């Protein structure tokens with residue numbers, strides 16, 4: 462398995478397929494295409510397995526010494542096998558290599574698999590955004606991981 466930066470149009474198709482399968486209001490192709498125009502800020506990494514070129518992905522913004530993880534998801538049929546843990550470890554290692562000190566993200570309060578994933582990676586709760594999500598309406602927990610380097 463490898464964690465690599467998104468490189469091709471096929472990679473983007475793979476990311477969008479996971480988006481569609483994972484979220485009620487998936488992020489659009491237009492958003493990704495616009496974000497890919499500013500690679501110094503927008504970083505998208507994919508997890509490749511021997512059988513699947515895009516088994517999972519993670520998109521984050523890098524601003525000075527912080528990253529903000531916008532999206533992270535695994536192909537539904539490949540969940541529960543440690544792929545997200547592997548991807549997140551690779552992304553945080555890459556961020557540390559870039560000199561990043563901390564990582565933040567928002568997550569639905571009810572998203573137990575994601576909360577366990579982030580807790581394992583030493584993220585801690587930093588706040589709550591009331592009714593942040595739609596479809597369905599739900600609070601977001603703001604998580605932060607300090608001391609990446």
Ligand SMILES: CC(C)(COP(=O)(O)OP(=O)(O)OC[C@H]1O[C@@H](n2cnc3c(N)ncnc32)[C@H](O)[C@@H]1OP(=O)(O)O)[C@@H](O)C(=O)NCCC(=O)NCCS
Pocket residue numbers: 483532533534535536539540541542543544545546547566567568569572573574575577578581
């Ligand atoms: C959240 C998500 C990325 C986890 O991916 P994954 O590859 O299944 O995660 P891992 O196998 O690395 O497991 C990570 C942790 O979640 C737990 N977990 C995985 N699936 C679970 C489930 N259905 N219920 C409860 N816990 C679960 C695992 O047990 C593991 O914790 P543990 O090792 O302490 O037991 C995946 O479920 C997903 O893509 N969900 C839809 C998109 C999403 O919600 N993304 C997060 C946005 S913030």
